[in-house]
Amino acid sequence: MSKQRAFLKWAGGKYELVETIRQYLPKGEQLIEPFIGAGSVFLNSNYKSYILADINRDLIELFNLLKSSSDQFIHDLSLLFTPQNNQPDAYYQLRDIFNNSTDQYQRSLLFVYLNRHCYNGLCRYNSGGGFNVPFGRYKTIYFPEKELYFFAEKAQAAEFICGSYQEVMEKAKADSVIYCDPPYLSLSTTSGFTAYYSNVFGLEEHRKLSLLAEKMAYQKNIPVLISNHDTEYTRELYKNASSLYQAEMRRSISCAGESRKKIDEILALYQKA
Ligand SMILES: C[S@@+](CC[C@H](N)C(=O)[O-])C[C@H]1O[C@@H](n2cnc3c(N)ncnc32)[C@H](O)[C@@H]1O
Numbered sequence: 001m002s003k004q005r006a007f008l009k010w011a012g013g014k015y016e017l018v019e020t021i022r023q024y025l026p027k028g029e030q031l032i033e034p035f036i037g038a039g040s041v042f043l044n045s046n047y048k049s050y051i052l053a054d055i056n057r058d059l060i061e062l063f064n065l066l067k068s069s070s071d072q073f074i075h076d077l078s079l080l081f082t083p084q085n086n087q088p089d090a091y092y093q094l095r096d097i098f099n100n101s102t103d104q105y106q107r108s109l110l111f112v113y114l115n116r117h118c119y120n121g122l123c124r125y126n127s128g129g130g131f132n133v134p135f136g137r138y139k140t141i142y143f144p145e146k147e148l149y150f151f152a153e154k155a156q157a158a159e160f161i162c163g164s165y166q167e168v169m170e171k172a173k174a175d176s177v178i179y180c181d182p183p184y185l186s187l188s189t190t191s192g193f194t195a196y197y198s199n200v201f202g203l204e205e206h207r208k209l210s211l212l213a214e215k216m217a218y219q220k221n222i223p224v225l226i227s228n229h230d231t232e233y234t235r236e237l238y239k240n241a242s243s244l245y246q247a248e249m250r251r252s253i254s255c256a257g258e259s260r261k262k263i264d265e266i267l268a269l270y271q272k273a
Pocket residue numbers: 006010011012013014015034035036037038039040041053054055056163164165166181182183184196197199201
């Protein structure tokens with residue numbers, strides 16, 4: 001199976017690791033991904049149906065529009081990818097339009113434009129909910145037409161939900177399996193948090209997620225695979241998993257206050273024997 005790229009750039013995207021993750025994804029009819037992000041694992045897996053969720057409303061509205069009106073949406077999006085729009089003035093004007101718009105179609109188009117033109121493909125909002133990532137200064141911009149069409153096609157088998165992981169995991173049925181890719185636990189576990197959207201996913205959330213995985217697997221017989229950085233703390237966090245696997249990262253990552261280093265990924269599988 002060849003590897004498919006997501007059409008969005010996304011912090012923590014799993015493109016580099018999909019072959020390894022695919023090896024350990026439990027078998028079933030339906031895959032539930034409560035932290036879908038740009039969807040690299042969804043795009044590179046093969047289940048009959050999917051429930052894909054995220055707390056980021058812009059992301060989920062965009063996926064729903066792409067699913068229902070792919071041709072029109074991709075055409076309209078292509079009109080935003082011009083050399084003129086790859087200039088700081090145009091970028092900040094379009095960012096203002098996004099922040100002041102309540103029209104979902106317009107917001108979704110601009111969300112993809114911003115993702116591809118902003119600094120490092122980051123997705124960050126201020127406390128008022130305004131997207132505040134600066135201009136990215138890329139020499140050339142790639143229009144991910146092929147990737148958009150692939151996503152739209154595969155999305156026909158998916159239901160997209162905006163919500164927190166607890167409510168989404170509760171939707172599991174007897175033939176569902178769950179893959180969780182939560183925001184990484186910060187490498188310095190004392191300050192441990194990673195901010196996504198206006199939501200902070202800290203130590204306490206990671207602990208709750210691991211307990212929920214135990215409950216789903218051992219009481220309800222729904223297998224759950226979770227990925228995270230491989231650290232002493234995450235090994236402790238996932239100590240009740242039925243298996244722990246390590247996936248080697250090829251690239252180094254940079255972390256606030258620390259130099260670039262290579263951190264492997266841990267995959268914790270919760271599955272009833
Ligand atoms: C590491 S990213 C997922 C990356 C994705 N697997 C990929 O390959 O692109 C984590 C995602 O979790 C979402 N998120 C943060 N807190 C959440 C919560 N409480 N419930 C559901 N999703 C959440 C973020 O919006 C973000 O998209």
